[in-house]
Amino acid sequence: xxxxxxxxxxxxxxxxxxxxxxxxxxxxxxxxxxxxxxxxxxxxxxxxxxxxxxxxxxxxxxxxxxxxxxxxxxxxxxxxxxxxxxxxxxxxxxxxxxxxxxxxxxxxxxxxxxxxxxxxxxxxxxxxxxxxxxxxxxxxxxxxxxxxxxxxxxxxxxxxxxxxxxxxxxxxxxxxxxxxxxxxxxxxxxxxxxxxxxxxxxxxxxxxxxxxxxxxxxxxxxxxxxxxxxxxxxxxxxxxxxxxxxxxxxxxxxxxxxxxxxxxxxxxxxxxxxxxxxxxxxxxxxxxxxxxxxxxxxxxxxxxxxxxxxxxxxxxxxxxxxxxxxxxxxxxxxxxxxxxxxxxxxxxxxxxxxxxxxxxxxxxxxxxxxxx
Amino acid sequence: xxxxxxxxxxxxxxxxxxxxxxxxxxxxxxxxxxxxxxxxxxxxxxxxxxxxxxxxxxxxxxxxxxxxxxxxxxxxxxxxxxxxxxxxxxxxxxxxxxxxxxxxxxxxxxxxxxxxxxxxxxxxxxxx
Numbered sequence: 374x375x376x377x378x379x380x381x382x383x384x385x386x387x388x389x390x391x392x393x394x395x396x397x398x399x400x401x402x403x404x405x406x407x408x409x410x411x412x413x414x415x416x417x418x419x420x421x422x423x424x425x426x427x428x429x430x431x432x433x434x435x436x437x438x439x440x441x442x443x444x445x446x447x448x449x450x451x452x453x454x455x456x457x458x459x460x461x462x463x464x465x466x467x468x469x470x471x472x473x474x475x476x477x478x479x480x481x482x483x484x485x486x487x488x489x490x491x492x493x494x495x496x497x498x499x500x501x502x503x504x505x506x507x508x509x510x511x512x513x514x515x516x517x518x519x520x521x522x523x524x525x526x527x528x529x530x531x532x533x534x535x536x537x538x539x540x541x542x543x544x545x546x547x548x549x550x551x552x553x554x555x556x557x558x559x560x561x562x563x564x565x566x567x568x569x570x571x572x573x574x575x576x577x578x579x580x581x582x583x584x585x586x587x588x589x590x591x592x593x594x595x596x597x598x599x600x601x602x603x604x605x606x607x608x609x610x611x612x613x614x615x616x617x618x619x620x621x622x623x624x625x626x627x628x629x630x631x632x633x634x635x636x637x638x639x640x641x642x643x644x645x646x647x648x649x650x651x652x653x654x655x656x657x658x659x660x661x662x663x664x665x666x667x668x669x670x671x672x673x674x675x676x677x678x679x680x681x682x683x684x685x686x687x688x689x690x691x692x693x694x695x696x697x698x699x700x701x702x703x704x705x706x707x708x709x710x711x712x713x714x715x716x717x718x719x720x721x722x723x724x725x726x727x728x729x730x731x732x733x734x735x736x737x738x739x740x741x742x743x744x745x
Numbered sequence: 746x747x748x749x750x751x752x753x754x755x756x757x758x759x760x761x762x763x764x765x766x767x768x769x770x771x772x773x774x775x776x777x778x779x780x781x782x783x784x785x786x787x788x789x790x791x792x793x794x795x796x797x798x799x800x801x802x803x804x805x806x807x808x809x810x811x812x813x814x815x816x817x818x819x820x821x822x823x824x825x826x827x828x829x830x831x832x833x834x835x836x837x838x839x840x841x842x843x844x845x846x847x848x849x850x851x852x853x854x855x856x857x858x859x860x861x862x863x864x865x866x867x868x869x870x871x872x873x
Contacts, residue, residue: 396784407811408784408785412784412785412839413784413785413810413811414785414787414810414836415785605784605810605811609810671788672788673787673788673808673813675813694810695787695788695808695810697787697810
């Protein structure tokens with residue numbers, strides 16, 4: 374065992390993954406299952422056609438309470454938190470003063486507090502950022518990441534599976550809304566959110582309850598095709614529907630506007646960190662933007678492959694996959710704004726060969742069960 | 746434990762060489778161990794019949810969901826046939842690497858080159 378292995382953290386579901394034969398790989402400091410013996414393609418198909426169960430307990434959860442809780446999240450995050458009703462969630466971005474992105478997050482409004490869900494790989498810097506900013510506000514900031522497990526039940530059969538295990542009114546939970554309820558007898562936040570383009574739920578439970586809920590879901594879902602699914606399928610599923618991945622498609626060198634996340638940046642909500650820079654960038658016009666592309670012949674575009682426009686290097690693939698559902702190579706890349714228009718012909722350099730592709734507007738797969 | 750047929754020869758890059766009825770023609774594919782490490786294979790690029798490659802040269806690629814790997818020629822020779830079935834169903838490499846998931850058939854330049862490859866025991870040590 375290497376030193377790296379010893380330093381890897383384990384989620385509350387680690388023993389479940391080992392028992393299921395999961396192939397554990399280092400991811401954001403955690404040992405995470407990239408796949409189970411079923412394989413990434415079958416796990417991907419299960420989520421599209423029935424349901425898959427993901428452990429995403431590595432994600433971080435912050436709580437912000439107090440008289441100025443709204444003021445703090447409004448100050449740090451780009452979306453307009455004042456529009457959230459209790460029981461509602463929103464996608465949002467954490468920016469630096471220059472408008473570049475520290476992370477992309479989900480903000481939940483609970484009765485008495487906000488919960489910010491952050492990427493595991495950014496947890497330490499996000500926490501420092503929040504803690505520093507919180508000093509100027511009448512708030513109580515708490516990192517709950519180690520106390521919570523997070524399970525994502527995704528797929529057209531998700532509701533059918535969950536219904537038998539909960540007293541919550543699932544029909545009453547619309548997309549990007551949540552309710553509190555019991556799942557398999559354990560308290561949970563039941564959120565109709567996900568990262569797959571399918572209907573589904575993300576279940577926040579106490580870390581000590583995670584394994585019980587995981588096993589109960591797998592048992593209840595097995596007759597309708599539920600299987601555990603790993604990070605590999607999670608990545609191909611999210612990319613097929615054009616969801617960005619922080620670290621690939623967004624990082625500290627890019628702004629949310631360049632990443633096509635302008636819909637989550639509310640410049641008119643009042644001042645917030647990054648607002649002036651983002652307003653100026655919008656005013657000046659974007660020089661580059663994140664574009665989707667589809668290969669014109671069968672090929673697998675991968676992260677880091679060079680892109681050429683008019684024969685000249687113009688960027689590189691930030692995420693790519695040979696779509697398990699459509700059979701086509703698809704991906705995302707930052708391109709000069711005029712090349713980022715749908716219909717533009719580009720080339721991806723795949724092992725010294727320029728393979729033709731076309732800029733398209735994501736999603737690359739539109740038949741998912743997700744209903745907004 | 747990965748399947749390791751005793752009648753084949755192997756390379757350190759995880760290709761196998763399997764004899765055919767013709768003395769100087771061999772079937773080439775990747776080992777059961779290799780397909781297991783790669784995971785789900787979704788695309789295989791193979792050369793056309795008639796192309797020749799030196800020992801150690803890349804004759805194609807295999808794309809798994811998480812990674813791409815080069816395929817290396819075990820010995821110098823000429824491609825006499827490619828497995829066209831892999832274009833429609835690359836997962837045959839996962840499900841039957843020594844059978845329906847074969848990749849190319851080659852006519853070797855010198856049959857004595859084959860003797861320099863790894864025995865099943867040596868290959869087992871290599872991946873062990």
